[in-house]
Amino acid sequence: MPELDWDLQKYDRQLKKGFKSLSFTQELEVEFRNFFHARNVVKQRGAILVGIILLLILVPLDVAYLEGDVLEFYLISRVWITVPVLIVALLFTFKERLRRYFSVFSFFIITFIGITTNVSVIYSQMTHIYAPYEGAMLLIMVAFFLGGMYFRQSLSCIVIIALSYLVLSEIYLPHEQYQLHRYFFIFATCLIGGVSAYTFEYQVRISFLQRGALKCLAKTDHLTGLYNRGALNQKLTHLTEYAFREKKPITLMLVDVDYFKNFNDFYGHIKGDRCLVEVAAALAKNCQRPLDFVGRYGGEEFLLMWFDAAPNEAKGFAEKTKASVDRLQIPHQQSQVSDHVTLSGGMITGVPSHANQAETILNQADQCLYRAKESGRNRIVIQDLGDENNIADLVK
């Protein structure tokens, strides 16, 4: 199956299968996590800055109302631990390598803030100082929406914070008139925040899959499932530059189905389409290594490229490619060179240089294809890169 078709199906299959547990197959999950971190980085920076500012604004307020051990605990946990850790977190977001650990980092810091807040609140109440517990609700929202965590991480973080509040207050506080109301509001905030955060991540995952599928479609030739002309040009330019920098040889081949107009006229366009699909699939089997590629250059022309293949392998590639289409044995009564569908091709092989970049190499392959047609079709003309007057080999 052509590579692009496979990629497209990967997104499509996952969309159809669903992902209620908010996880994809392993390969897609890795891709999604990179997408998620890249997408969230600006939001995370903003959230950390807002977090630091809010904590610093709270300091004079709390200093004015808290006292003794409570104040000391508060100042140590907030000013001397949380704020510096948040500054480190901010630096994390600028290092690409560290970004993927951000959500784990977030998990620990938010859980830490939550538990220390609970301890301060409970301890204050034990010493009959009023400390607002409403801050916990704000923290629940931060964990669900601003912490840059996956839903499951934020949920575990919230469960730990909420349970720690419940356990501490049950153990250390006498039963108060409004205690159950307080639990109820914390639980309701968790529930509403949790459902919204789940739906939000679900939507982000859907948009990731749709975006992946769209990106594949934009590169795909709809009939054959191979790369289209635009994607081919991009890949060719990119890999030629890479081969030039790394001094690696490339082999490029432009092929054309012989007498395809006659085929269409005789068998009709639907059979013509089917023929192109079969030829495309046969060609794709010859370019299987990660940097090799094959695409539909236009009409009944295809472009194949093998990366970092020794020049003496070129003839073998040409023979295998030609044989793979011959083996299909698609009848072609109107061909003047065979009773079945055949290919003509021009192949260029060598290391790209300043003078020989993508466009020039493609032009040389086109010249070779022209020569193959002129000299009788059903053959592949092979030339060394830059050696335009010399036919290095011929595959019939």
Ligand SMILES: Nc1nc2c(ncn2[C@@H]2O[C@H](COP(=O)(O)OP(=O)(O)OP(=O)(O)O)[C@@H](O)[C@H]2O)c(=O)[nH]1
């Ligand atoms: N069925 C079908 N035909 C196509 C498609 N794209 C291009 N063609 C046809 O391909 C044919 C190409 O004709 P020509 O360029 O004359 O090439 P040819 O008949 O193969 O001649 P040579 O290349 O010289 O052997 C035209 O008849 C186009 O209509 C397609 O997607 N489906």
